[in-house]
Amino acid sequence: MTRSPRVLVTGSLGQLGTTMVETLRAKFGNENVVASDIKKPAPEKRATGPFVYADVLNYRALEQVVVDYGIDWVVHFSAILSAAGERNPALALNVNVNGFQNVLELAKNHGLRLLSPSTMGAFGPTTPKDATPDLTIMRPNTIYGISKVHMELLGEYYTEKYGVDFRSLRYPGIISADSPPGGGTTDYAVDIFHAALKDNRYACFLKHDTRLPMAYIDDCIVGTMQLLEAPQEALTQRVYNVHACDFSPEELAAEIRRMHSPDFAIEYRPDFRQAIADTWPRTMADTAARNDWGWNPIFGTTDIVRTMLDKLGPTYASVNSSPPAPADAPAVIAQQV
Numbered sequence: 164m165t166r167s168p169r170v171l172v173t174g175s176l177g178q179l180g181t182t183m184v185e186t187l188r189a190k191f192g193n194e195n196v197v198a199s200d201i202k203k204p205a206p207e208k209r210a211t212g213p214f215v216y217a218d219v220l221n222y223r224a225l226e227q228v229v230v231d232y233g234i235d236w237v238v239h240f241s242a243i244l245s246a247a248g249e250r251n252p253a254l255a256l257n258v259n260v261n262g263f264q265n266v267l268e269l270a271k272n273h274g275l276r277l278l279s280p281s282t283m284g285a286f287g288p289t290t291p292k293d294a295t296p297d298l299t300i301m302r303p304n305t306i307y308g309i310s311k312v313h314m315e316l317l318g319e320y321y322t323e324k325y326g327v328d329f330r331s332l333r334y335p336g337i338i339s340a341d342s343p344p345g346g347g348t349t350d351y352a353v354d355i356f357h358a359a360l361k362d363n364r365y366a367c368f369l370k371h372d373t374r375l376p377m378a379y380i381d382d383c384i385v386g387t388m389q390l391l392e393a394p395q396e397a398l399t400q401r402v403y404n405v406h407a408c409d410f411s412p413e414e415l416a417a418e419i420r421r422m423h424s425p426d427f428a429i430e431y432r433p434d435f436r437q438a439i440a441d442t443w444p445r446t447m448a449d450t451a452a453r454n455d456w457g458w459n460p461i462f463g464t465t466d467i468v469r470t471m472l473d474k475l476g477p478t479y480a481s482v483n484s485s486p487p488a489p490a491d492a493p494a495v496i497a498q499q500v
């Protein structure tokens with residue numbers, strides 16, 4: 164393609180979509196990246212380029228966007244995540260299965276490249292937990308995991324049968340400061356920084372020793388761009404594990420104590436998300452992603468902690484130093500940035 168591709172991002176107001184749209188616009192030009200969601204964007208998000216309402220459950224509406232804007236590539240980020248999915252399995256099934264099928268049909272009918280992320284949640288309790296390979300037992304027992312296995316297999320089927328250019332990566336938990344997480348089982352690894360800076364204490368919904376794969380959002384977005392732009396012939400498979408680092412809540416808390424406050428207190432109150440985390444890998448093998456399209460994360464656990472504290476610190480410094488609110492005013496709640 165000699166001109167810049169025109170890219171549609173679904174679910175663009177979520178944790179990952181926010182940064183992905185900025186990155187795509189910086190690379191391909193603001194007007195070539197159409198952001199979409201079913202939520203109303205803040206004015207500053209609308210100002211940087213086209214934004215449209217697009218419900219992924221409505222094939223015709225999606226098709227209209229593809230035709231009107233001459234879309235070449237779709238980055239499909241609309242989804243209901245693991246914890247939110249267990250709260251509302253019917254919604255998760257609808258959005259994750261029917262929404263994906265709509266986007267896949269669109270890719271087939273209009274010759275689009277389609278990148279739709281999967282997750283470590285596509286693995287299950289019988290999957291080997293350490294250095295989990297790309298190809299292994301996949302019998303997840305969450306509605307999120309089941310819908311993502313469906314997505315992976317259907318994407319591969321459309322690639323084989325119809326030549327659709329489908330690409331996917333199995334993300335670990337993604338940690339970000341600029342956009343809040345959307346209802347996953349690794350959300351604690353973002354929440355803990357807000358709580359440390361605001362209250363110097365945190366009640367964690369996972370047990371102290373629950374080790375899970377994680378990545379900082381910058382690595383996640385760089386890797387997603389690499390796979391999105393990789394030449395077809397470089398791809399030896401359609402779905403890739405990606406791993407950056409792994410830690411447990413107690414290890415994360417120790418780093419926060421070391422870098423922020425020796426008095427930081429954490430208590431453990433595991434809830435239904437513990438049962439989800441218990442079925443996921445501790446580490447994933449990602450050699451194919453590294454060899455085929457250059458996955459090379461640079462943020463380790465210490466880098467993530469330092470970056471999160473640096474980015475969020477000023478927000479809480481200004482909130483914590485505000486004058487006390489009048490007795491009849493609502494309490495100031497630190498904004499999740």
Ligand SMILES: NC(=O)c1ccc[n+]([C@@H]2O[C@H](COP(=O)([O-])OP(=O)(O)OC[C@H]3O[C@@H](n4cnc5c(N)ncnc54)[C@H](O)[C@@H]3O)[C@@H](O)[C@H]2O)c1
Binds near residue numbers: 173333346
């Ligand atoms: N964030 C993570 O840690 C993580 C980890 C593994 C995989 N993933 C995957 O990455 C992708 C993006 O995740 P995220 O964290 O940004 O999710 P998120 O929950 O933050 O955002 C999802 C977006 O989808 C939108 N959406 C919901 N229903 C919709 C519908 N019917 N039509 C259109 N949009 C709809 C929501 O409004 C939301 O803005 C998902 O496929 C997710 O499974 C994320």
